[in-house]
Ligand SMILES: [Fe+2]
């Protein structure tokens with residue numbers, strides 16, 4: 001195709017017929033004289049044969065995405081290339097459903113789409129690709145791209161610009177000499193900004209300068225969400241259609257893109273989003289902690305430290321918004337000698353009780369754990385014990401295995417580094433972290449800066465649901481503060497204990 005003046009470029013329809021139809025109508029109204037589809041026709045919205053037919057009718061140029069390539073290979077993997085294994089898994093589940101009913105005719109058609117192509121426009125040659133010019137499954141995020149890499153790519157293909165899709169996040173980058181790079185976004189889902197509208201790109205080079213626009217297209221997303229429901233599609237894929245906020249794929253986003261929906265989104269402007277933690281209630285914490293102060297089990301400064309976790313000054317404040325609960329792990333001389341009746345009179349029942357260990361949950365997402373068994377690597381050192389009771393650490397429970405919560409857990413690592421809090425991972429990669437007869441998937445420990453901090457105790461981020469077994473699994477000790485003078489020795493004996 002040559003002599004194109006105004007090209008509409010779309011990608012990632014994922015079976016969303018209603019959105020694709022609205023985008024094609026918008027492109028016609030915008031006077032597009034060519035329409036290119038850059039792949040990922042099928043996916044989480046089902047309706048695979050219908051969407052392939054609509055694309056065949058509606059477009060002039062085609063490029064295969066990872067979904068087309070995998071469908072042609074009859075693979076059950078989506079091949080998205082997410083960095084998070086959970087994101088990849090859920091995307092592959094959707095992909096399997098999308099390909100299950102695909103006709104041989106549709107599959108054969110998808111097999112004819114090339115990995116990339118060049119369109120000769122009035123004003124210059126433009127490369128069309130799916131992920132990046134080099135790799136179908138590469139995610140190109142604007143915040144991570146330097147102009148020199150992009151210019152090298154344009155030189156390699158001898159083109160004025162390239163247009164890609166795949167990541168779902170549209171951008172336009174103007175380069176020196178009137179060159180450009182565009183991610184056209186996707187037409188099948190919103191761009192995680194809290195607005196259900198979808199996107200595609202209009203590129204017009206005819207006048208000399210590159211006139212490029214990311215078109216924002218609204219459609220009847222509520223009606224489409226109901227259509228998806230009627231087709232039996234999982235709510236995890238329907239929610240983003242309604243809210244404009246992704247439920248999956250977030251852990252694989254660069255940190256700079258994870259909170260797009262908390263910037264100036266319609267939800268924010270309407271005042272319906274709140275900084276308040278979703279599952280924690282600071283007022284309830286105050287009442288519970290005052291009761292334990294009266295029992296002589298926590299001090300005023302320990303209470304202050306707990307409440308400061310809900311202060312925006314806490315570097316990990318974002319994680320608190322999605323945390324299920326927080327625990328104070330209090331070391332006592334003897335768990336048997338605690339005033340158990342008076343504690344139960346506060347309106348709780350013990351959970352996970354074991355010799356030398358007990359947990360009391362309270363409303364508002366505050367739990368008190370008391371132990372008299374070794375829980376920290378420091379406990380193995382011969383040094384004089386600290387007078388009990390005292391809070392050994394504060395634990396932040398990120399139990400929900402969603403992309404957003406996972407992202408918050410992972411962010412604690414880079415946040416700690418930037419905020420100057422030493423950190424230490426525990427578990428992960430299939431090995432859980434054991435504590436008596438409970439286990440969580442993964443922990444990340446952070447230690448407040450030595451000076452000028454409102455926090456003095458180690459903090460634990462625990463990711464994944466708490467699983468309880470009847471057997472004792474042994475205990476993984478809390479890692480010692482890496483700045484402790486005897487940190488080397490303590491870590492060595494903790495390893496020997498396993
Ligand atoms: Fe893709």
Ligand SMILES: [Fe+2]
Pocket residue numbers: 327329393394395460
């Ligand atoms: Fe803990």
